[in-house]
Amino acid sequence: GAVVSQHPSRVICKSGTSVKIECRSLDFQATTMFWYRQFPKQSLMLMATSNEGSKATYEQGVEKDKFLINHASLTLSTLTVTSAHPEDSSFYICSARAPHNEQFFGPGTRLTVL
Amino acid sequence: DQQVKQNSPSLSVQEGRISILNCDYTNSMFDYFLWYKKYPAEGPTFLISISSIKDKNEDGRFTVFLNKSAKHLSLHIVPSQPGDSAVYFCAASGRNRDDKIIFGKGTRLHILP
Numbered sequence: 001g002a003v004v005s006q007h008p009s010r011v012i013c014k015s016g017t018s019v020k021i022e023c024r025s026l027d028f029q030a031t032t033m034f035w036y037r038q039f040p041k042q043s044l045m046l047m048a049t050s051n052e053g054s055k056a057t058y059e060q061g062v063e064k065d066k067f068l069i070n071h072a073s074l075t076l077s078t079l080t081v082t083s084a085h086p087e088d089s090s091f092y093i094c095s096a097r098a099p100h101n102e103q104f105f106g107p108g109t110r111l112t113v114l
Numbered sequence: 115d116q117q118v119k120q121n122s123p124s125l126s127v128q129e130g131r132i133s134i135l136n137c138d139y140t141n142s143m144f145d146y147f148l149w150y151k152k153y154p155a156e157g158p159t160f161l162i163s164i165s166s167i168k169d170k171n172e173d174g175r176f177t178v179f180l181n182k183s184a185k186h187l188s189l190h191i192v193p194s195q196p197g198d199s200a201v202y203f204c205a206a207s208g209r210n211r212d213d214k215i216i217f218g219k220g221t222r223l224h225i226l227p
Contacts, residue, residue, distance in 0.1 A: 004157070006157070034214075034215075041123070041219075042219060043203070043217045043218060043219040043220060044158070044203065044217045046214055046215075046216075049214065091155070093157045093158070095157075102160065103160075103215060104160070105150075105157035105158045105159065105160075106157045107156050107157045108155065108156060108157045110155065
């Protein structure tokens, strides 16, 4: 299947700092990428839909000024958690929609905010 | 309101037996259903899907059954193997290309030796 990578896989940061997570589709172009968040023993919660060349669409309850999404190219979307706080600690997963509408997920990024 | 429900948080099955994971949905506009498998600290991997025009789709040891009138689908794994131990997410989306995929909370499957 298609490959989606995420970087970094794990990050620990201090409260108040910003963290950028990259999501790349390695062997296909993705006009649409998605960012999810997963809490322990919970489902994947869609945070936002990232469309190449346009503004992201955020789900209800997700602060767009806190979770900045940029989809500057057909193979790269970034999620920046600004002024991170301990409650932002979570597992963040991206996915990319392939040309035939399948969605492939990245391996996830574990964010720990101290 | 949860549109995709997996009511069993966990399931234990003996190796070699059949594993049956269940999923219910509430939105009649859902047109496409998927199952994903997820290991700890990894992203989900696509397992199998079914379109609403079908009631069964089979791929090797994995079969998904869809009962539209009951708004219910199930994933059958037979025979179950140790490597099948993981969390399985049921997901659904509408027929339009831009429709989001809605996930259930997942069922943790333990395959017992």
